Structure formats: structure tokens, C-alpha cells
Amino acid sequence: MVSEIALTVNGVARTIAVEPRESLLEVLRNRLGLTSPRFGCGAEQCGSCSVLINGEDKPSCAIEIGALAGKAIVTVEGLGTPENPHALQTAFLEKQAGQCGYCLSGILIGAKALLDRNPAPSRAEIAEALSWHLCRCGAHSRILDAVALAAQRMRDAR
Amino acid sequence: MIPQTLQANPVLARWVSFPAPGKVRIAFGKVEYGQGVMTALAQIAAEELDVAMARLIVVGAATGAVPDEGMTVGSMSIESSGASLRAAAAEVRALFIAEAASQLACGADEIDISDGAFQRGGNPTGLDYWRLASHVDLQRAPEGKARWKTSDRHRIVGTSVPRYDLPAKIFGGGFIQDIPLKDVTHARVLRQPGYKASVAAFDEAAIRKAACGDIDILRDGAFVAFLAKDERAATLAVNAAEQHVTWNGSRESKPELSEPMALKTLPATPWQGGAPAPEPSNRRRHKASYGRPFIAHASMGPAHGVARFTDGKLTVWTHAQGVYPIRGVLARITGVAPDNIQVEHAQGPGCYGHNGADDAACDAAAIAMRRPGQTIRVQWRRADEFAFAPVGTAMHIELAGEIDASGRLVDFSSEIWSGPHIGRGYALAESALNPGTPPPPPMTMPGFSGGRLNATPSYDIAATRMTENVVTPPVRTSSLRGLGGPVNTYACECFIDELAQIAGADPLAYRLAMTSDPRASMVLNRVGELCGWHRRGPSGSGEGLGLAYVRHRDRGAYIAVAVALAVDREVRLQQMWCVTDCGLVINPDGARNQIEGGMIMAASWALKEQVKLGGTGIASTHWDDYPILRFNEVPPVEVELIAQSTKAPLGTGEISLGPTLGAIGNAVAHALGLRIRELPYTRERIARQLLSS
Numbered sequence: 004m005v006s007e008i009a010l011t012v013n014g015v016a017r018t019i020a021v022e023p024r025e026s027l028l029e030v031l032r033n034r035l036g037l038t039s040p041r042f043g044c045g046a047e048q049c050g051s052c053s054v055l056i057n058g059e060d061k062p063s064c065a066i067e068i069g070a071l072a073g074k075a076i077v078t079v080e081g082l083g084t085p086e087n088p089h090a091l092q093t094a095f096l097e098k099q100a101g102q103c104g105y106c107l108s109g110i111l112i113g114a115k116a117l118l119d120r121n122p123a124p125s126r127a128e129i130a131e132a133l134s135w136h137l138c139r140c141g142a143h144s145r146i147l148d149a150v151a152l153a154a155q156r157m158r159d160a161r
Numbered sequence: 162m163i164p165q166t167l168q169a170n171p172v173l174a175r176w177v178s179f180p181a182p183g184k185v186r187i188a189f190g191k192v193e194y195g196q197g198v199m200t201a202l203a204q205i206a207a208e209e210l211d212v213a214m215a216r217l218i219v220v221g222a223a224t225g226a227v228p229d230e231g232m233t234v235g236s237m238s239i240e241s242s243g244a245s246l247r248a249a250a251a252e253v254r255a256l257f258i259a260e261a262a263s264q265l266a267c268g269a270d271e272i273d274i275s276d277g278a279f280q281r282g283g284n285p286t287g288l289d290y291w292r293l294a295s296h297v298d299l300q301r302a303p304e305g306k307a308r309w310k311t312s313d314r315h316r317i318v319g320t321s322v323p324r325y326d327l328p329a330k331i332f333g334g335g336f337i338q339d340i341p342l343k344d345v346t347h348a349r350v351l352r353q354p355g356y357k358a359s360v361a362a363f364d365e366a367a368i369r370k371a372a373c374g375d376i377d378i379l380r381d382g383a384f385v386a387f388l389a390k391d392e393r394a395a396t397l398a399v400n401a402a403e404q405h406v407t408w409n410g411s412r413e414s415k416p417e418l419s420e421p422m423a424l425k426t427l428p429a430t431p432w433q434g435g436a437p438a439p440e441p442s443n444r445r446r447h448k449a450s451y452g453r454p455f456i457a458h459a460s461m462g463p464a465h466g467v468a469r470f471t472d473g474k475l476t477v478w479t480h481a482q483g484v485y486p487i488r489g490v491l492a493r494i495t496g497v498a499p500d501n502i503q504v505e506h507a508q509g510p511g512c513y514g515h516n517g518a519d520d521a522a523c524d525a526a527a528i529a530m531r532r533p534g535q536t537i538r539v540q541w542r543r544a545d546e547f548a549f550a551p552v553g554t555a556m557h558i559e560l561a562g563e564i565d566a567s568g569r570l571v572d573f574s575s576e577i578w579s580g581p582h583i584g585r586g587y588a589l590a591e592s593a594l595n596p597g598t599p600p601p602p603p604m605t606m607p608g609f610s611g612g613r614l615n616a617t618p619s620y621d622i623a624a625t626r627m628t629e630n631v632v633t634p635p636v637r638t639s640s641l642r643g644l645g646g647p648v649n650t651y652a653c654e655c656f657i658d659e660l661a662q663i664a665g666a667d668p669l670a671y672r673l674a675m676t677s678d679p680r681a682s683m684v685l686n687r688v689g690e691l692c693g694w695h696r697r698g699p700s701g702s703g704e705g706l707g708l709a710y711v712r713h714r715d716r717g718a719y720i721a722v723a724v725a726l727a728v729d730r731e732v733r734l735q736q737m738w739c740v741t742d743c744g745l746v747i748n749p750d751g752a753r754n755q756i757e758g759g760m761i762m763a764a765s766w767a768l769k770e771q772v773k774l775g776g777t778g779i780a781s782t783h784w785d786d787y788p789i790l791r792f793n794e795v796p797p798v799e800v801e802l803i804a805q806s807t808k809a810p811l812g813t814g815e816i817s818l819g820p821t822l823g824a825i826g827n828a829v830a831h832a833l834g835l836r837i838r839e840l841p842y843t844r845e846r847i848a849r850q851l852l853s854s
Binding site: 022024025026029033036037038039041042043044045046048049051078079080083084085088092095096099101102103104105106107108111127129130131133134135136137138139140141142143144145146147 | 323
């Protein structure tokens with residue numbers, strides 16, 4: 004049964020007429036055209052699909068849209084654009100932090116959630132925060148460098 | 162000499178052309194999958210043509226649009242495609258300079274090019290590529306006479322140009338899954354549990370009920386797909402089908418065949434080569450055997466394929482490793498003539514060889530043929546990717562060596578048991594559409610299966626021999642990063658450390674004493690400096706430092722890796738170092754990225770990974786059953802490239818895996834004072850080995 008769900012996506016208030024058991028990932032990709040969250044496992048194990056839900060780094064593949072009324076969702080499209088990139092996106096490009104790149108959306112979201120609560124994380128704290136996000140190509144070392152660089156610049160800019 | 166793939170595609174305009182003022186079109190048959198090949202090849206073309214990178218239009222790989230250069234495999238793109246593109250660009254440049262010289266009535270050697278503008282004696286001539294283009298016919302075969310630049314004149318090659326493919330991926334797009342398609346039909350395929358299996362019972366009503374939406378069920382033989390405009394309905398249907406479809410003749414898999422040793426019990430085709438067996442001698446002899454289990458690609462996203470069949474023409478979007486080879490398989494499955502099949506490459510999640518991409522493309526094509534006019538998007542499930550994509554084969558390797566009075570290795574024998582590392586040209590959909598038809602027999606012809614790469618250590622050894630037993634594997638195997646090379650290097654380099662110990666020698670000094678190639682000595686010495694080898698502590702302290710070296714495929718890059726780690730109940734990596742001489746480097750940061758990635762992937766293989774057989778095939782079908790290395794387990798990685806700009810460029814994509822496995826093996830042995838010869842070094846295996854010693 005379709006119902007209307009009101010929530011905020013990348014800062015914009017939306018009301019979506021949808022079957023409430025549809026996953027957040029399906030809604031974002033298929034109905035809102037936001038492709039940054041990616042299908043990886045469908046079992047909340049890999050982090051490819053993660054988005055910010057009220058500021059927390061959460062997988063979107065299994066959570067039902069019906070449970071998210073009133074919540075604020077942020078995807079990578081909401082972090083920045085090529086014209087106006089987020090400090091994390093700039094740093095990832097500068098460090099060439101990624102190979103195939105499939106994991107990067109989720110990792111950018113994980114890093115954003117971390118920096119919002121801890122603006123000066125150590126390398127070990129970054130690694131710990133991202134450790135539920137899988138990366139198969141082995142870009143970990145560069146990704147840790149990029150997050151640290153972004154954190155430094157964000158602190159300097161304040 | 163004209164490079165091979167240019168000879169096979171002998172029209173210059175297919176590689177380089179000038180389609181619009183200020184723009185240069187370049188095309189090649191290799192595909193981008195995040196390894197940076199598009200950027201590196203573009204650098205090579207821009208360098209030879211003397212144009213700015215910003216002028217290039219790099220053609221996306223699609224049949225008809227790009228030269229046929231087969232698959233993008235084996236760390237060969239720079240060596241093969243790069244050579245062809247460089248030769249084609251150099252020849253185009255020479256043709257244009259000849260035309261300019263003729264128009265200006267001067268010698269060709271008086272003309273130089275700066276960002277596409279032709280200069281004479283440093284002064285503008287008013288000519289450029291685009292003004293001259295109508296006077297130079299590029300619809301011609303290469304003559305192979307043009308000389309390309311020497312490295313001292315390089316301005317673009319050798320610089321770390323940022324990758325073309327990365328920005329799209331940082332801003333939420335860039336993948337096959339993201340191609341905007343109108344009115345798409347989502348499809349999920351229920352996989353046939355083995356090629357003999359046929360559907361015994363099919364509870365359609367239960368599946369339709371579970372789908373909670375409109376679905377179209379496609380059944381042809383044992384090929385079963387669920388189609389829906391609403392993706393959720395297709396997913397719910399296929400998940401429900403697991404319970405509501407039963408099969409006859411499912412494959413039965415034996416868990417005990419998960420172990421590398423078990424390969425010795427399977428039918429095999431042997432091949433023997435090298436020096437004759439030595440006369441019995443009183444030299445000191447050492448034997449040891451090593452193993453690596455089956456390994457999964459474990460790409461971050463499961464396979465994906467898109468297809469549409471309209472007006473007798475089939476269009477397929479795929480993240481396979483090339484657009485031409487798969488066209489033949491598609492033609493066989495669909496009955497559409499190759500000329501009526503358009504294959505377009507789009508990037509997919511992690512590509513390390515032959516994963517599920519080809520199968521998913523064939524699934525989509527098979528469905529599209531039965532639903533003409535619809536755009537079919539096939540998404541594999543995570544469990545299907547683990548269970549049905551080809552895996553990298555297990556290997557069991559038995560080594561024997563003789564050392565002379567000085568301790569030097571003088572006679573070396575290797576016997577390898579391995580499934581095939583190459584198994585392309587067949588898709589799962591074929592067996593499902595024609596139930597009972599067996600897949601082609603595995604390619605067990607020795608020498609063509611990839612199992613003997615780097616079978617012999619990369620040192621000066623007086624006599625070597627090798628026996629390769631290519632085993633018919635208990636599961637579908639195909640190419641996975643490095644084929645047999647990394648496993649052979651693991652075995653050989655652990656064995657060299659064992660011999661050094663017998664000889665009472667330091668492992669680094671022992672290696673240096675057995676190599677006469679200065680490029681080899683240089684990477685070994687340098688990695689020793691970086692890792693502080695001279696401070697290496699005693700064996701058995703729980704802290705380990707190990708190293709390993711290989712010349713990739715005996716003719717490629719020279720590479721040494723060192724690893725520091727600690728073993729408590731499990732292995733904790735502390736730091737990894739790599740030094741390589743890979744000849745002329747096109748894009749240093751790109752090369753480093755590939756090498757780092759290979760080291761971290763190899764560390765994951767070494768510490769964690771094993772495909773488990775069981776049930777109707779593969780039993781490890783989720784990340785829980787197939788863990789990989791995580792952020793909090795990855796150590797700092799340092800990669801140093803030794804500049805060799807006057808030497809030929811050598812591929813880097815696969816070179817670091819073998820020496821990393823070897824260095825970890827040696828570091829674990831150093832930490833424990835005990836040699837473990839089978840991967841992965843899990844907590845359970847270490848405990849078992851410590852108890853039994």
C-alpha cells in the first residue's frame with residue numbers, strides 16, 4: 004500500500020508517495036535519481052550504500068523508507084558538486100584516493116559523519132570509524148591520508 | 162617494427178584523428194576500470210602529438226568505435242596498447258610535419274610542434290593540426306618508419322596527471338549502474354545450481370504473492386528470470402524463488418576440496434620442462450610444499466549488465482574487460498550476427514580479472530532477446546556474485562632445492578598442482594538455456610592456463626625444472642589478478658628464506674649473492690634500507706620482518722617488498738614497503754596507486770581469504786563468510802619507484818601481489834620462529850600450527 008512519507012533529502016523537504024517497505028536505497032536511486040549510494044550487498048555489511056541519516060553514517064540498503072518519516076538524509080550529491088566540492092571531495096581527488104571507486108560514496112559519507120563529531124581525528128580514529136566500510140582495491144592508505152588532509156583544511160578554515 | 166595491435170588494426174585514423182578545431186580524438190581497445198589506463202594512454206598520445214591533454218577526446222570503448230585490442234589483462238595495457246598508440250601518434254605527427262614542410266617549402270627537421278601549433282625556428286607558421294587536417298589522409302596503414310620521442314624530450318609522460326575517471330566517482334556517478342535509462346525493466350536471475358540441474362517444481366503463485374507487485378516471469382529451460390518495472394518486486398521474487406523452486410540434478414560440492422592439498426587427488430594433465438633431473442649428489446637437499454586456497458574476486462558490487470534488442474539489433478552495456486571478445490559469446494547465445502551486436506563498455510565495481518561481468522551481460526542479452534523492445538537491467542545479488550562468479554584457483558606447490566658447499570641454491574625443482582587460471586568464452590546462461598549441456602572442458606592444457614608464471618625464483622640458478630599439473634577443478638576458475646604468478650612467488654620466496662636459514666645466511670644477503678642483475682640488486686638493497694633490515698631482531702620474538710623479490714613474469718618489472726608485523730594470536734601488519742624498477746613510468750602516482758592496491762589486496766589474501774566449497778557449489782556467499790582486510794587492519798604503505806626513463810615501460814597492475822605474499826610469509830616465520838606454508842594465516846591456522854609443532 005502506497006503512503007506518503009515526508010523527509011528531508013540533501014536539505015530539501017520532500018514528500019514521497021511510496022510503498023513504505025521499499026528500501027531507502029531503492030528510493031534514492033530509482034525514484035530520486037541520486038546514484039551516489041551504491042548497491043553492494045543488501046545486508047548492511049559493506050558500506051557501499053551508506054548515507055547520513057540525521058547525521059549518522061548508516062547503510063541504506065535494508066532500512067525501509069517507512070521508518071524514516073521526518074528524518075534528514077544526506078547523500079554524496081548533498082556534500083558538494085564539481086563546481087563547489089566539499090573539502091573531503093577535494094582531498095580525495097588531490098590524493099587520488101580510490102581505484103575502482105565503488106566504495107567511495109559510502110566512505111565519503113563515513114568520513115563526513117566522523118569529522119562532524121570529531122574535527123581532529125587521529126589516523127587510527129579515522130581507520131576505526133571507516134572500518135565497517137569495505138574497499139577491495141586497496142585504496143585504504145590513500146583514503147586515510149585524504150580524510151586527514153580534509154580534516155586539517157577544515158580546521159584551518161575555521 | 163609496427164606494434165602488434167596496431168598491425169591488427171592498421172588504419173591510423175582508428176587511433177588518432179582531428180574531428181573538430183582544437184580537438185584530438187584518440188581511441189584504443191583497452192578499458193578503464195579504475196586502474197588509470199585511460200589517463201596513462203592519453204598521456205602517451207598527447208606526448209607524441211605535442212598537444213595539451215585538455216585537447217584530447219578519449220573515445221569510450223565500444224565495438225566499432227575503438228580498435229580491437231582484445232582483453233584488458235595481464236598488466237599489459239601500457240606495454241601493448243601504449244606501444245601501438247605511441248607508434249600511431251608518432252606516425253601521424255610525422256605525416257603532418259611532412260605536409261607542413263611541403264607547404265612551407267622547408268625541411269621537416271626545421272619544424273616543431275607546440276600544443277598542436279606548428280613552428281619553424283621557434284616562430285609561428287600559421288599552421289596547426291586542424292588547418293592541415295584536410296590535406297593529410299589518415300585512412301592509411303602505418304608504415305612503421307616514424308620515430309617516437311626519446312625520454313629526455315618527455316613533458317607529459319612521466320608526470321602524475323590526475324585520473325580522468327575519478328571525479329565522476331567522487332561526485333556520485335561514473336558506473337554502469339548509473340547510466341540513465343528510460344523505462345527500464347529490472348531483472349533478477351535465479352541461478353541454476355550446476356549445469357545439469359533442471360527445474361523440478363516451481364510454485365509460481367507463491368513467488369507472485371511474495372513479490373508484492375507486478376512481475377513478469379521468464380522461463381526457458383533452466384534459465385529463470387524475474388522482471389519488474391519496480392526493482393523491489395524483482396528482488397522479492399528472486400529471493401522468494403529460493404524457497405519456492407526446487408531443482409533436479411543439482412551439483413554437489415565437497416567441502417574437503419576447499420583445501421589446496423586436495424588438488425593432488427583430482428584428474429590432471431601434467432607437463433614437464435627444464436633441465437634433466439640431476440645425478441644423485443651429496444649436496445644438501447631441502448623440500449617444502451606450499452598452498453593457497455581458492456580466492457574470490459569479491460568486488461564491492463555484484464555484476465551488472467544491460468541489454469536491449471530492437472529492430473534486429475542487440476545493444477549490450479557491460480563492465481567486461483573488453484568489448485570485442487564478449488561479442489562472440491553474445492552472438493552464440495542470442496543467434497544475432499556479430500555485426501548486429503553493439504557492445505559498449507561502462508565501468509563497474511572492482512575488476513581484477515574475469516568476474517561475473519561477462520555472465521551478467523549474457524544474462525541481460527538472453528532476456529532482452531525474449532523481451533524485444535525492453536531495456537533490461539540485470540543486477541546480480543551479493544550471494545550470487547560470491548557463489549557463481551569464477552574464482553581464482555587454489556594451488557599446491559612442492560619445491561625441492563640443492564645447495565652447494567657455500568650454501569648457494571644450484572638446483573631447483575618445482576611441481577605445481579593448479580586449476581586453470583583462464584576460463585573465458587562461456588557464460589552461465591548458456592547451460593541454463595540448454596540444460597544438460599556441459600560447459601566446455603576447463604582449459605587444462607599446461608602452459609596456457611597461467612599456472613607456471615614465475616614458477617622459478619628470479620635468481621641465477623644453474624639448473625631448474627618444473628612440472629605443472631593442470632587439474633580439473635571442483636569449481637569454475639578463471640583469471641584473477643596475476644594468475645599463478647603471485648602464488649608461485651609466495652612459494653619460491655618463502656623457500657629462498659628457508660634455504661638461507663639452512664645456509665646460515667641473512668635472507669637479504671643470500672638473495673643479493675644469487676643475482677647478477679644490477680636492477681634486481683638495486684630494488685633489494687633499497688627495500689632493505691627503507692625497512693631498516695640491519696636492525697632486524699632475532700627470530701621467534703613475536704615481531705617479524707620479512708622480504709621478498711621477483712622479476713615479474715621473468716621479463717617485466719623488478720620488485721621487492723618488505724613487511725613488518727607482529728603475531729600474537731593473530732597477525733597484525735605494522736608497515737609495508739615496496740621498491741620497484743618498472744622502467745619508464747608513464748604516470749608515477751598511477752603506478753604507485755596500483756602497486757599499493759596490489760600490496761593491500763595480497764595482504765588480505767595472505768591473512769584472511771579462502772573460498773569454502775559446500776552445498777551445491779560455493780558455501781562462502783556473504784562478507785561474513787569471506788572477510789577481507791579492513792581499514793583498521795591496513796598498515797601504512799610506502800612505495801618507491803626507481804626512475805629508469807631510458808628503459809621500456811613495464812606494467813604494474815599485478816606486480817606487487819607475489820612479493821607481498823612472500824614477504825608476509827617470511828615475516829610470520831620470523832616472528833614465530835616457525836614456518837607456516839599454507840595461506841591464509843588466520844588465527845585458527847596459527848594456533849593449529851603452534852600446537853602441532
